[in-house]
Amino acid sequence: xxxxxxxxxxxxxxxxxxxxxxxxxxxxxxxxxxxxxxxxxxxxxxxxxxxxxxxxxxxxxxxxxxxxxxxxxxxxxxxxxxxxxxxxxxxxxxxxxxxxxxxxxxxxxxxxxxxxxxxxxxxxxxxxxxxxxxxxxxxxxxxxxxxxxxxxxxxxxxxxxxxxxxxxxxxxxxxxxxxxxxxxxxxxxxxxxxxxxxxxxxxxxxxxxxxxxxxxxxxxxxxxxxxxxxxxxxxxxxxxxxxxxxxxxxxxxxxxxxxxxxxxxxxxxxxxxxxxxxxxxxxxxxxxxxxxxxxxxxxxxxxxxxxxxxxxxxxxxxxxxxxxxxxxxxxxxxxxxxxxxxxxxxxxxxxxxxxxxxxxxxxxxxxxxxxxxxxxxxxxxxxxxxxxxxxxxxxxxxxxxxxxxxxxxxxxxxxxxxxxxxxxxxxxxxxxxxxxxxxxxxxxxxxxxxxxxxxxxxxxxxxxxxxxxxxxxxxxxxxxxx
Numbered sequence: 001x002x003x004x005x006x007x008x009x010x011x012x013x014x015x016x017x018x019x020x021x022x023x024x025x026x027x028x029x030x031x032x033x034x035x036x037x038x039x040x041x042x043x044x045x046x047x048x049x050x051x052x053x054x055x056x057x058x059x060x061x062x063x064x065x066x067x068x069x070x071x072x073x074x075x076x077x078x079x080x081x082x083x084x085x086x087x088x089x090x091x092x093x094x095x096x097x098x099x100x101x102x103x104x105x106x107x108x109x110x111x112x113x114x115x116x117x118x119x120x121x122x123x124x125x126x127x128x129x130x131x132x133x134x135x136x137x138x139x140x141x142x143x144x145x146x147x148x149x150x151x152x153x154x155x156x157x158x159x160x161x162x163x164x165x166x167x168x169x170x171x172x173x174x175x176x177x178x179x180x181x182x183x184x185x186x187x188x189x190x191x192x193x194x195x196x197x198x199x200x201x202x203x204x205x206x207x208x209x210x211x212x213x214x215x216x217x218x219x220x221x222x223x224x225x226x227x228x229x230x231x232x233x234x235x236x237x238x239x240x241x242x243x244x245x246x247x248x249x250x251x252x253x254x255x256x257x258x259x260x261x262x263x264x265x266x267x268x269x270x271x272x273x274x275x276x277x278x279x280x281x282x283x284x285x286x287x288x289x290x291x292x293x294x295x296x297x298x299x300x301x302x303x304x305x306x307x308x309x310x311x312x313x314x315x316x317x318x319x320x321x322x323x324x325x326x327x328x329x330x331x332x333x334x335x336x337x338x339x340x341x342x343x344x345x346x347x348x349x350x351x352x353x354x355x356x357x358x359x360x361x362x363x364x365x366x367x368x369x370x371x372x373x374x375x376x377x378x379x380x381x382x383x384x385x386x387x388x389x390x391x392x393x394x395x396x397x398x399x400x401x402x403x404x405x406x407x408x409x410x411x412x413x414x415x416x417x418x419x420x421x422x423x424x425x426x427x428x429x430x431x432x433x434x435x436x437x438x439x440x441x442x443x444x445x446x447x448x449x450x451x452x453x454x455x456x457x458x459x460x461x462x463x464x465x466x467x468x469x470x471x472x473x474x475x476x477x478x479x480x481x482x
Contacts, residue, residue, distance in 0.1 A: 023049050026081045028120035029074060036116065042067035043229040049075045052203060057221040059213075060205040061228045068205045069113045072173050073099075076203075077118050079171065080146050084122035093124050093144025094168040100152055100192070102179040103323060104129040104300060105307065110175060111149045123147060130154045131300025138163050152180070152188035159195065166195045173203045174220070178346060181212050193220065207349060239356035241364045243376065244392040248369045252283045253394050255339060258365055259289065259317070264335055266310070269319045270351050272340040280339060281319040290314070295321040322347055330354065338366035341375040345382040 020033055020041055033039075041049065044062035051058055052075035062068055076097050085092055099114070101107040111127035118125060125147035126140040134157070141148075141163045148155075148164070158164045172193075174180065180189065202221050206213060217224055246254045255269060271277040274295040281293035292306040292315050303323070310318045311330055322342065333355045342348050355362030366387070368376050380386055 018046060023053065023075075023078075025074065025078050026121070028081070029077055029117060031120050032117050033074075035119075038070075042071075044068055044227065045071045045074070047227045047229060048072065051225050051227065052076070052201075053078060055201060057201060057224040058203045058205075059217050059221065059224050059226045060203070061226070062205075062207065066229065068207075069110055069175070070117070072175075072203050072205055073110070073114050073117055076147070076171055076173065077114070077121065077123065080123055081121055083146060086122050090142060090144035093146055095145060095148045095164060095166055096168055097147045097171040097173070098166065098169050098192075098196070099147070099149040099173040099175060100155070100180070100189070101149065101175045102151070102183050102185060103176075104131060104151060105303070105323065106176060107149050107151050108304070114147055114149060118147070125149070128154050128158060129300075130157075131303075134158075152185050152192060156188060156191060159192075166192070167197065169196050169200060171201045171203065172196060172220075173205070174216075175205050176207070176350075177204050177216055178206045178210060178213050179350075181216065186216075189220075207353060210346070238360065239352055239362045239364050241352065241366070241387045242390050243366045243368050243387045244390055245368050245370075246392060246394070248371075250394045251339060251367050251369065252280060254367055254392055255280065255337060256284065256287050256289075257392065257395060258337065259284075262335070262363075262365075265316065266313070266333060267317055267335040267337055268310075268330075268333065268351075268354055269317055269337040269339050270342070271319060271321055272343060274321060276340065277319045277321055281317075284317055284319070289316050291317040291319060293319040294323065296323055322351070332360055333362065335363040335365060338364070341366060341368055341372045341379065343375065345375070345378040348379045349383065 018041070019039060021030055025033075042062075043066065044060060045067050048058060048060050048071040052072065058072075060068060060071060062071075076099075080096055083096060087093070099107075099110055101110060107127050107129045111125065114125050124143070124145040126137070126145045127149040128137045128141070129151040130153055134154075137154075137158065138161075141158060150158075155164075159166070174189070180186070202224075204213075204217055204221060204224075244254060244258075258264070259267070269280065271280060274297050277293045277295050281291050284291045292309065294303045294306050298306075306315065306318065309315045319339075336352055336355050338348070338351060342351065352362075352364035355364065366376075376387070
């Protein structure tokens with residue numbers, strides 16, 4: 001039996017965690033949960049669901065991977081079930097619930113969960129975000145949907161084109177609100193809020209709880225009940241966090257060594273920059289690792305293809321910037337690796353939340369160079385604990401190079417075993433590392449439709465098997481008849 005503290009400005013109380021069927025959820029929702037094998041709610045779900053069903057505004061704070069999405073989507077669907085109907089008229093399907101997320105990947109993930117939980121109801125839901133053709137989104141919106149999941153920018157595009165009306169929204173959800181502030185969404189949020197009815201229920205969920213979030217809550221929520229199921233900004237106890245102090249020039253060799261020594265079959269590797277992610281992906285590919293990189297320079301189709309391939313196990317490693325740090329729900333991901341320590345300490349909490357989800361164990365392995373010691377101190381201050389240190393002796397190896405002269409000093413250092421497997425000088429001498437990254441493994445096409453123009457001069461590589469065949473047609477599509 002678990003107990004969780006629920007607090008608000010006026011009351012503090014503790015409730016026991018019930019089963020899902022104790023909430024009075026509709027039979028169609030319980031059927032969907034049973035189909036997913038869910039029987040017992042997580043602490044955040046156990047505490048948030050009854051409070052949301054009672055009509056309160058809520059600020060929910062919990063560690064990543066603890067089920068926050070179900071914590072707000074299940075009661076949201078429950079409250080909209082009375083409005084479910086099979087009419088073909090769009091007027092019978094106005095937007096009644098709006099869920100805003102900071103990233104496209106998180107919007108897609110939330111949409112999948114909402115679709116799953118509402119599968120046996122007549123409620124319609126859809127998702128809109130940038131980087132994709134607007135016309136299919138326009139068609140879905142004009143058919144009418146009760147639940148709309150969106151990123152702020154693309155939603156404003158649809159509003160401007162009069163594709164959607166928000167004057168009947170009853171429930172507003174801000175997911176990962178702290179990230180929205182980091183990404184400068186506050187003006188967009190205000191514009192959207194001005195179009196919503198003043199009388200509505202507002203739910204704000206996040207894994208981190210800063211003073212800025214408190215200010216945001218004060219402007220959007222009315223007499224909110226704050227639900228915290230863990231210490232603020234804390235990390236999951238089932239994730240082992242290890243720091244390796246290495247030189248900048250040894251980081252790429254260190255990543256390869258960690259992957260092989262620890263026998264990692266899958267991991268997300270986080271970098272702070274797009275070019276850093278591309279270069280690391282190239283090096284891992286040269287080491288025979290099946291890898292893809294996702295970052296802001298990739299088209300949305302490329303990013304979604306890579307994520308789907310990774311979830312299906314067709315990729316071993318996914319190198320990512322923080323675009324992938326929020327909302328990714330990958331079952332039993334054994335580890336995340338911080339190639340670069342994040343500039344924002346709170347991003348560390350979100351990054352390592354990709355592993356150790358739903359009670360599983362995981363590892364968070366971080367490489368820290370001397371100039372990143374300040375970032376490490378800020379992370380430890382935020383999570384209020386010292387991270388475990390381990391030493392890592394970089395093994396030497398001969399790296400083939402296309403352009404390095406045989407008599408170059410760096411060749412001698414590799415030959416004598418006094419230099420790491422990869423160094424910055426190698427990158428400077430080898431034009432391989434100055435080209436834009438494009439995976440040459442058979443998993444992802446080298447030149448997919450809609451690829452960036454920066455990839456135009458890269459040689460084409462014919463894939464042995466198309467991605468769709470590997471995924472078995474399991475990629476997400478919006479519900480056509482809802």
